Amino acid sequence: MTDGFGKGHHLHLIDGSAFIFRAYHALPPLTRRSDGLPMGAVAGFCNMVWKYLQDGKGSDQPTHAAVIFDHSARTFRNDIYPLYKANRPEPPEDLRPQFPLTREATRAFNIACIETEGFEADDIIASLACQARDAGGRVTIISSDKDLMQLVGGGVEMMDPIKGKPIGPDEVREKFGVGPERVVDVQALAGDSIDNVPGAPGIGIKTAAQLIEEYGDLETLLARAEEIRQPKRRQTLIDHAEQIRISRRLVELDCRMALDFSLESLEIREPEPEALLDFLARMELRSLTKRVAERFGTEAPTMAEAAPVPAAVAGPAAVPAVELPAIDRSLYVTIRDEAVLAEWLAEIAEKGVVAIDTETTGLDDMQAELVGVSLCTGPGRAAYLPLGHVDGAADLFGSGARAAGQMERERALAMLKPVLEDPAVLKIGQNIKYDWKMLARHGIRMAPLDDTMLLSYALNAGAHNHGMDELADLYLGHRCLPIKDLIGSGKAQINFSQVAIDKASEYAAEDAEVTWRLWHHLRPRLAANHVATAYERLERPMVAVLADMEMAGIRIDSDHLRRMSSAFAQKMAALEAEIHELAGGPFNVGSPKQLGEILFQRMGLAGGKQGKTGAYSTGAEVLEDLAAEGHELPGRVLDWRAISKLKSTYTDALPLHVNPETGRVHTCYSIAGAQTGRLASTDPNLQNIPVRTEEGRRIREAFVAAPGMRLVSLDYSQIELRILAHVAQIPALKQAFRDGIDIHAMTASQMFGVPVEGMDPSVRRRAKAINFGVIYGISGFGLARNLRIPRAEAQSFIDTYFERFPEIRAYMDRTVAGAKQDGFVRTLFGRRIMTPGINQSGPAAGGARRAAINAPIQGAAADIIRRAMIRMPDAIRHLPARMLLQVHDELVFEVEEGAVAELIEAARGIMQGAADPAVRLDVPLIVDAGHGLNWAQAH
DNA sequence: GCCCTCACG
DNA sequence: GACGTACGTGAGGGCT
Structure with missing residues (x-):
């Protein structure tokens, strides 16, 4: 049956089930717009297949391909061992209806789709691989499933579809400790808890590999089991010989299935555009449909109509749900005179809602110039108001003259101002803080505001990022015109003012329309998802508060930094000479790669560990260990690195960030950058x-107050531990915070039974490390590494800790269980953080679990300081003071010398009471304060 | 553009 | 029993 397939042919076997589960877990729970059918896995599956088809290249291009699926849960292995895969949980409810659709998808892509009653996908893959190999062809299995690794070798290899890395005999050996041909023997001994393969009790992969290495193969091992030296191991193998043999039959793949089709029939065929587009359109995968249509140079079919959104879900701010027509850039208007602008302003005032976007000459909203403003009042109703375009980049310099057909900027802004400040007109933006600041620089303080980025963040923090292109693709199935198409990239990049006005109109108006549509899509979902309060109280009010802080900026003493830089340069040069001397020759000290080679090859030091890329690890931990062994060079490198970091990242870089107009440094805070609700600070x-x-x-000495002013810093003391004490309801911890005693010393005292008085500092240090570890989702390994103690010792600390504070374990279990059930966790204040990956199995789930444990704690702390920041402007309005910076649990202010005490009193009151009245904390919040001429003194 | 390393809470 | 492991960020430099 294999005629026609042979030498020179290359068969790709795609593990369909693996694709489906990956897709399901990787994407938020998307649904089909017209009927709400779950579609996340289908969407992900189709995207992966399409990407796979597009990515094929060069000599690795397959000539034949098939996607293989599991047919049913029950297979011939259940006849061998009834409990086989009995542990396996049922697939999630919303995944099941998607299984048949993925088969349909495969056929729509015109790839052979294979499944057989009574056989697992793995057996079909094995049989196909063997036949193809025997026919003289090459085989690549697209999967990272360890159960398939036994097939590797002799012309068969695997490819990890996520990492894009081949899995060959070396990788198999790394995983199993033996070559592919002995993998089944190791698996038979080690068993598999996920598939419920029993194996030999007490023997894992490491031990199994060692035994197989020693005895050659499984049968020999079992036959000579009497010779094993370790008594326990010997007995296990003798007692469970039969069970091990059964396990071997379970893990060994069946290569001899009779197939009712020829390999030749798997030859690759181009998808038929019509069938594929029809399928994708029926699934309503807008974005992919469009991409596929583009690729085939045909028209994308129209999608089904949407069912009306139920009123209860839509919420008060909802616009009646009707299916919107597709985005059509040809409808956009360019506003070139007062009369047209006046018409638009009238329409905006009448509708009471407008999406707005500003176009500028750069990314820095403190320095860029305003080039234009786009407005959108509904689908297809968008306009661009060009204000600062110049005659283009036709030649190298352009004429630089103001382009014709634009309104005068100040006149247009004067007309816009009343509408943008009208409390009866809602202004919608995507990352509207940027536009707010641009307009504030022209005297317009926009209000009220909505922000689609923040709507998305309130709904789906943790599930995906919240940039416009991503949101448009995800929620509208629309691909925005890439900005690169207008301004280019790299050296040849121009700025937006040089873009021709008609092209700029299309782009800018589209952005406003996409923003309007995102708002229309997302805003009604707040209430149904119970995040309306989080959005209203924790997200929306941050825009103006942060914009004011960023515009205020902070003064820095550039001379101080420059002096430090040159001192650092001298020290580095001296260290470098020493290092080269010790190394026996010059090399780039800043290159971890070169350093690794010097240390572990040339100098032959022990302890060199190579990472995935083959490079030696030279992190601080490694170097510290080497230094402790008495080697000189690693210590010098650590010194050099410490200085190099300070110089390049701070003393050299900060002066470059001083704004020439204000003479101050203006950071930019991302409101939706971190998953937990924390801010992030950039640039x-x-x-x-x-x-x-x-x-x-x-370096902090260089952050200084303006003349006659002081810097004041207020920070929450132990806020995350206080939140833990409250949410986990830990009586001992709560009492300690109420009594105001040293929390780490109290922990140590409870754990080790020593009095707080006269406590050994190292004992307290350990307790402190554990307290922090708990917040992060502690593990024995992590604590051991942090404290540099044996793992067993660390584990016993943790055990003691959980014994003394059992409520913590309960909190962790409760949180993880909630995340598994709901797909998200919440903070005390109602912020929702999605937890994708929490239901995955294997090591990947560990990280998701720890993140889920940490998120409500870190998130609640973030909520509290946000609440304080939002109330702060009103609370200090009567003082000559400004809020400048936020550093997660710290706020920095600039205040006139004479008002320091008053400011501290007012700001401390707001910060300590920030949880009220939404949450009545069982522990007090305490805020420490400091002040001085610079940040170092204030801290 | 990715990896490594390291600065902070 | 063994896996891989602290949570959350951003920036600079090396290297491909």
């Missing part, structure tokens, strides 16, 4: 200014 990041070392703290 420059002012949330990681050094503080832990003496030398680092000197």
Whole structure:
């Protein structure tokens, strides 16, 4: 049956079930718009297949391909061992209806789709692989399933579809400790809890590999089991010989299935555009449909109509749900005179809602110039108001003259101002803080506001990012015009003012329309998902507060930094000379790769560990260990690195961020950057200014108050532990916080039974590490590494800790169980954080579990300081003071010298009471304060 | 553009 | 029994 397939042919076998589960877990629970049918797995599956088809390249291009699926749960293995795969949970409810659709999808892509009653996909893959190999062809199995690794070798290899890396005999050996041909023997001994393969009790992969290495193969091992030296191991093998043989039959794949089709029939065929587009359109996968249509150069078919959204789900701010027509850029208007602008403003005032987007000459909203404003009042109703375009980049310099057909900027802004400040007109933006600041620089303080980025964040933090292109693709199935198409990239990049006005109109108006549509889609979902309060109280009000802080900026002493830079340069040069001397020759100290080779090859030091890329690890931990062994060079490198970091990231870089107009540094806060509700600070990041070392703290001296002013810093004391005490309801911890005693010393005292008085500092240090570890989802391994103690010791600390504070374990279990059931966790204040991957199995789930445990704690702390920040402007309005910075649990203010005490009193009151009245915490919030001429003094 | 390393809470 | 492991960020430099 294999005629026609042979030498020179290359068969790809795709593990369909693996694709489906990956797709299901990787994507948010998308549904088909017209009828709400779950569609996440189908969408992901189709995207993966399409990407696979597009990515094929060069000599690895397959000539034949098939997707193989499991047919039913019951297979011939259940006749051998009834409990086989009995542990396996049922697939999730919303995944089941998607299984048949993935088969349909495969056929729509015109790829052979194979499944056979009574056989697992793995057996079909094995049989096909063997036949193809025997016929002289090449085989690649697209899967990372370890059960398939026994097939590798002799012309068969695997490819991990996610990492894009081949899995050959070496990778198999790394995983199992033996070559592919002995994998089944190891698996038979080690068993598999997921598939419920019993194996030999007490023997894992490591031990199994060792035994097989020693005895050659499983049968020999079992026959000579009497010779095994370790008594327990010997007895296990003798007692369970039969069970091990059964396990072997369970894990060994069946290569001899009779197939009712020829390999030749798997030859690759181009998809038939019509059938494929028809299928994708029926699934309503808008974005992919469009992409596929583009690729085939045909028209994308129209999608089904949407069913009306039920009123209860839609909520008060909802617009009646009707299916919107597709985005049509040809409808856009360019506003070139007062009369047309006046018409648009009248329409906006009448509708009471407008989506707005500003176009500028750059990404820095403190320095870029306003180039235009786009407005959208509904589907197909969008306009662009060009204000600062110049005559283009036709030649190298352009004429630089103002382009014709634009309104005068100040006149247009004067007309816009009343509408943008009208409390009866809602302004919608995507990341509207940017536009708010651009307009604020022209005297317009926009209000009220909605932000589609923040709507998405309130609904789906943790599930995906919230940039416009991503949201448009995800929720509208629309691909936005890439900005690169207008301004290019790299060296040849121009700025938006140089883009021709008609092209700019299309792009800019589209952005406004996409924003309007996203709002129309997302806003009604707040209430149904119970995140309306989180959005209203924790997200929306941050825009104006942060915009004001960013515009205020902070003064820095550039001279101080420059002096530090040159001192650092000298020290680095001296260290570098020493290092080269010790190394026996020059090399780039800043290159971990070169350093690794010097240390572990040239100098032959032990302890070199190579990572995935084959590079030696030279992190601080490794170097510290080497230094402790008495080697000189690693210590010098650590010193060099510490200085190099301070110099390049801080003392060199910060002066470059001083705004020439204000003479101050203006960071930009991302509201929707972190998954937990924390802010992130960029350009420059002012949330990681050094503080832990003496030398680092000197950098804080460069952050100074303006003349006659002082910097004041207020920070929450132990806020995350206090939140833990409250949410996990830990009596001992709560009492300690109420009594105001040293929390780490109290923990140590409870755990080790020593009095707080005269406690050994190292005992307290350990308790502190555990307290923090708990917040992060502690593990024995992590604690051991942190404290540099044996793992067993660390584990016993943790055990003791959980014994003393059993409520913590209960909290962790409760949180993880909730995440598994709901797909998200919540903070005390109702912020929702999605937990994708929590239901995965294997090591990947560990990280998701820890993130789920941490998110409500870190998130609640973030909520509390947000609440304080939102109330702060009103609370300090009467004082000559401004809020400048936020560093997660710290707020930095600039205040006139004479009002320091008053400011501290007012700000502390707001911060300590920030949870009220939404949440009545069982523990007090305490805020420490400091002040001085610079940030180092204030801290 | 990715990886490594390291600064912060 | 063994796996891989602290949570959350952003920036700079090396290297492909």
